[in-house]
Amino acid sequence: MTTSKAIRIDRHGGPEEMQLVQVQVGEPGPGEIRIRHKAIGLNFIDVYQRSGLYQLPMPLQLGMEASGIVEAVGAGVTHLAVGDRAAYASQPPGSYSEVRVMPAKNVCKLPDGIDFETGAAMMLKGLTAQYLLKKTLPQGGLQRGDHVLFHAAAGGVGLIACQWARALGLQLIGTAGSPEKCQLALEHGAAHAIDYKREDFLARVKEITGGKGVKVVYDSIGKDTFEKSLDCLQPFGLMASFGNASGAVPPFAPGVLGAKGSLYLTRATLFTHIATRESTQAMADDLFEVVLRGDVKIRIDQRYPLEQVQQAHRDLEARKTTGCTILTL
Numbered sequence: 001m002t003t004s005k006a007i008r009i010d011r012h013g014g015p016e017e018m019q020l021v022q023v024q025v026g027e028p029g030p031g032e033i034r035i036r037h038k039a040i041g042l043n044f045i046d047v048y049q050r051s052g053l054y055q056l057p058m059p060l061q062l063g064m065e066a067s068g069i070v071e072a073v074g075a076g077v078t079h080l081a082v083g084d085r086a087a088y089a090s091q092p093p094g095s096y097s098e099v100r101v102m103p104a105k106n107v108c109k110l111p112d113g114i115d116f117e118t119g120a121a122m123m124l125k126g127l128t129a130q131y132l133l134k135k136t137l138p139q140g141g142l143q144r145g146d147h148v149l150f151h152a153a154a155g156g157v158g159l160i161a162c163q164w165a166r167a168l169g170l171q172l173i174g175t176a177g178s179p180e181k182c183q184l185a186l187e188h189g190a191a192h193a194i195d196y197k198r199e200d201f202l203a204r205v206k207e208i209t210g211g212k213g214v215k216v217v218y219d220s221i222g223k224d225t226f227e228k229s230l231d232c233l234q235p236f237g238l239m240a241s242f243g244n245a246s247g248a249v250p251p252f253a254p255g256v257l258g259a260k261g262s263l264y265l266t267r268a269t270l271f272t273h274i275a276t277r278e279s280t281q282a283m284a285d286d287l288f289e290v291v292l293r294g295d296v297k298i299r300i301d302q303r304y305p306l307e308q309v310q311q312a313h314r315d316l317e318a319r320k321t322t323g324c325t326i327l328t329l
């Protein structure tokens with residue numbers, strides 16, 4: 001038996017519910033590995049799982065993303081070997097730890113050119129940007145020059161999406177909560193940036209697109225932006241709702257989509273896209289390629305020791321962070 005530091009909650013609630021504990025870690029079973037983490041990624045989903053917006057059984061070890069070295073491999077795992085450098089975005093939660101046993105399916109070998117901190121920061125957020133921009137598309141797809149609206153463009157997923165959209169030739173209109181964040185989005189490839197705390201983003205989108213609106217809105221803010229985002233769409237446009245940073249979108253009547261121009265709506269989640277080993281690896285290869293080519297730089301703006309995870313959550317929820325955040329060991 002190995003022991004590990006881990007962050008655990010015994011009930012849903014505020015950041016203060018997260019406690020540092022020592023846990024026992026055993027041997028991997030069939031389809032599993034044991035990984036010793038080098039760095040851990042912080043994600044907004046960790047906040048939902050902690051607060052109870054996403055209800056999970058207790059006690060719960062948090063964290064969905066990390067990088068490290070494979071320490072033991074269970075029966076049937078063929079794509080990883082002891083000593084491999086690896087990184088993942090994966091269920092179940094448990095990455096806020098030094099070492100863990102977990103399903104191998106979503107764990108990918110980390111290319112030599114990508115360091116552990118980058119690996120820990122980029123998997124969940126980068127694979128999300130991948131499936132949004134490459135697979136969550138309007139009828140007929142997206143062509144170079146098309147406008148899309150991407151909320152929280154200076155955040156973890158946001159800055160990756162800005163750069164990837166630029167590489168794809170898209171005109172990404174980013175929203176962000178301060179002039180400094182807007183500047184950051186522009187520096188990372190957004191064609192336009194709107195400070196949605198100070199400006200009416202619907203009016204600005206109409207102005208930028210000459211009244212036409214955008215083909216897709218990528219909306220991770222939820223409650224505060226959902227309705228107005230629908231009005232930013234062209235007829236037949238796609239509303240890709242993928243998060244709830246301001247709270248969950250309340251129920252609404254599908255007739256609204258008809259009245260606003262035969263719109264499409266999806267509520268997308270990464271975990272459908274990485275349901276198999278094959279799809280995970282294909283998406284990860286695509287992500288590794290844009291990162292190794294330098295088209296997408298993974299910007300780590302905050303680092304907190306694992307022991308200071310409460311502060312990391314407070315800062316993320318208070319909109320004080322930009323780019324990616326990692327927990328260090």
Ligand SMILES: NC(=O)c1ccc[n+]([C@@H]2O[C@H](COP(=O)([O-])OP(=O)(O)OC[C@H]3O[C@@H](n4cnc5c(N)ncnc54)[C@H](OP(=O)(O)O)[C@@H]3O)[C@@H](O)[C@H]2O)c1
Binds near residue numbers: 316
């Ligand atoms: N469905 C999926 O597959 C999937 C996967 C990954 C992430 N996500 C979602 O994508 C979003 C981004 O994730 P992330 O980890 O990269 O986080 P993040 O973007 O770094 O942080 C969230 C950002 O949301 C903005 N925000 C607006 N209203 C907010 C509010 N009331 N409270 C807190 N933040 C607010 C803030 O930016 P401004 O100050 O600029 O507004 C904040 O920095 C999250 O909503 C997350 O749940 C979804």
